[in-house]
Amino acid sequence: SALVCFREVRSFLGNPLKAGEGYAAGIGVKMSAAQLFPPWEPPPAFHPRPADGGLVQRVTKLTEFVARNGAQFEEVMRQKQHGNPEFGFLFGGEGSPYYRWVLYCTIHSLNPDLPLEAQQQHGGHHQQTAVMGGNLVEALPAELRSEFSGVLDRLNGTKEIIKASQRQFLQHYVHARGLAAMMLERCQQSSDYTKQLHLIYLINDILVHSVQSSASQPEVLQMVRDGFHPVLSAIISSAYAQSGRSEDAKQRLQKIVNMWGDRGVFGPETVAELSAGAFEGGQPVGSVPQAAAAAPPEQGGYPPQHTSALPPWQAAMPPPPHPPP
Template identity: 20%
Template sequence: MLKREYERKKREEQEATAHVFQEFIDTFQNVSTNSKTFIKSGVLYSDKKQIDNVNEVYHPKPLMRHPVAVKNALECATMLKDPKANRNKNEKRISNLELLKEELKQRHSEKDERERLKEQIAMSSPAISYFDGGDPQSTNLFVANLNTSVTESVLMEEFGVFGSLASVKIMWPRGEDKFKNCHTNCGFVAYMSRRDAERALNHMKHRTDMRVGWGKSVDLPPHPIYIPQELLKLYLPPPQSGLPFNAQTNMQVDVNVVDEDLNEILADSVIKVTIPLNKKILTLVNRMVEFVVKEGPLFEAIIMNTEMGNPDFNFLFDNKSPIHVYYRWKLFSILHGESTKHWSMKPFRMFKGGSIWIPPVAPDFTQGMPECLIVKSKNDASKLSDNQCERFIDIIQNLSLKRSAIADAMVFCINHSSAIDDALSIITESLSDMNTKITDKVARMYLLSDVLSNCVRKGIKVNNIHSILDNSIEHLHVYSEQINNEVGKDDFFNKLMRVIRQLDITGMLSEDTIKRAELYFNKNYSTTDGNSSGDEPLDGVKLLKHSLKGSSEEIVLTPAYLKRKQMTMIPKEYFVPSKWDTLDPDEVESQAILSSQLNYLNPSSNEIELKKREEKSKLKRKKDFEIDDSENKKHVTKIRNKHKKSKK
């Protein structure tokens, strides 16, 4: 499509150029047939001689043109002439169907090209490059396929192990991208040196949760935004020892030590000089050294006298501060002819019988992190670093029953498989906390199960796996005794038994652990709510209420599980019968029919006489009632009459 558009524009430009040249030729080459004539006339009131050629036709002289320029213009106009004019009239015109056919062929070829490029990208190395310019000076790394929960501080912790960082940036979605279903982000991590960037790329390119490659080079700041802890120790002063010039010794120093012993201690001590990281203080100290070297110790005494209360000049009075140590060393170095930017790194004694002074290491982050510090961090790979440990603890504290939250925590453990024992110890310790919620306990147990299952599946070695599970079950048992809500306890037991059965399927639980877990979490299913065989049966009571809650469709009926199930079957006495299934003995006795009462099937003469007597008694009672009714009516009429007379 782009090729056809380009050809169309090119053709239009050629047509416009040809039209301009054609107008040029028509104007200056072809003489118009209908040209107007000009006739000369005389001069009015002229005293000079009359011109002889009056009333003659005026023929202007032709304009002189360069023949070479005219020839070139004609050739150019001929070349740019519309090709349609010279086209053969007998040439067959292309139909619309053929044009559509050609367009479809071109589309198919473009589609095949795109598919081929996609296959090449899919088959390429995971460490693709954002910028393939081949810049050997680039210290910027492009990081793709980042989880949306990863922040810039997390990237600092992950990549800062390999050297000082110049910048860290995540390309957060903006505008319309916010409303799209984006599951990953990308970003850039720039180092202060190329060596650190290469080291980080070699270690991070095999990661499964991110893809790392080279990016475009960026401008480096004068000071890094992140310095590794091991590298920072080289530039920071040692802790205070209480000795002059903050001398460091391996012996324990007593406050009431004798001067002779103190001199022996100082002779064996080491004074480490460090350059102040505060640029303002560093400039002040260097300026002070410059004037003291020029003016002598009298200038130093004058400054100490005039700036006694100024906190910026405290380094002149406190000989134990790191700034004073740097001031003393810098003054000694300049007086011995060393440069302000380059000095000897050889240890020396400034005083006879004094401590050994070690010159400072100038912070040069562009040279990269020393390899010895990287090796030290590799030796501790079986342990999580402080930053990684804090991050994992934060993940566990914010853990919920959502699958995504548990999956993110599990991915963190698998990515740090070299320190899997340390990660499992943190999970086990979190299960021992008795102040957490029930849902948090269940979520952490789910996490423990997922991590162990994936370790077994991927062949990651886990030490003392049985002791980890035993301790976790004991902690959960102690925690369950503190739950007062019966419904919450039942749900808690139900979810724990699911996890235990899943671990049993993978073969990570011993028989003793399984029996102890069922003893802890199955005994409450049949004895809660105080129901027993001796209680009064209530209508609507569910049969095997708690045993039914313990069942699940996720149970795998293995032979070992069926054998344990038979051993832990609920006795029949715990079945609560319904009142509709049994009869009350008193009611049965009251409603029982004796054999003597079965004579109604063959009525005798005595029974007939009894019936007649009952009928006579009924008639007699009816007559008595009628008589009583008539007497009552008479009594009522008498009362009414009396009432009428009283009114009159």
């Protein structure tokens, strides 16, 4: 399969992909964007999503790997897939313009389903000559990066703070990929399971609110989904590992993932994919350390006797008004 081939190439390059690790889990890896899109050339033209679902899947997966590993990965794939019609887009064949557009968008934290001009109108921060280097986080405007870092610094488990943080995220939804990458980075840097839970509660609030508002703002839901999908398994996996891979933590986190299916955030296949990526590799041991099971009261944490996956005010949120697409 294409995924097996991608993993083989990654291993060949000397950095094998770990279980459950998405492309954005490597946000510390610098991307050689200038090699792929020289700064003196205009960005590739917008190209709509092809009707061939298999082609879209291959393009999406390859762009994620190339964005993480750079131009060398693309070149090795060309060598290995020479003559393979399924990868004709690497050689100017069917899907080539779409591949170049999606690769550009993946590198620069853009939504491939919207023309560049539309995203400029929504966000006001993207310029036609997008940032030619760095990673998903570095591609964010410096002011927004600083602002959202402060949001994450202030995050705790209270309803008021999570709601305010959700609103600030959604004000900049066109940058969802970069902001989601910041949240992954913060989660992986944290040694506090409770703080990681607060981050996951914020993600849940963003996702559910986007579904509930999708009737009037469908483009927001699409961008938010696209932004979080690549990093959710890594975020859940990081919290699970920090808990000591306890059965209690696994059940709590699995309930949240399942809820995204119940509330129409993701379809069943995506929920299964997220679960497999989050919990594979290592059996749960022990229980959640008492210090990590609940936040201190002054931090707005949850009492130890609370057993729901989410705080009561989130667990009671109504389901979306329509089923998932």
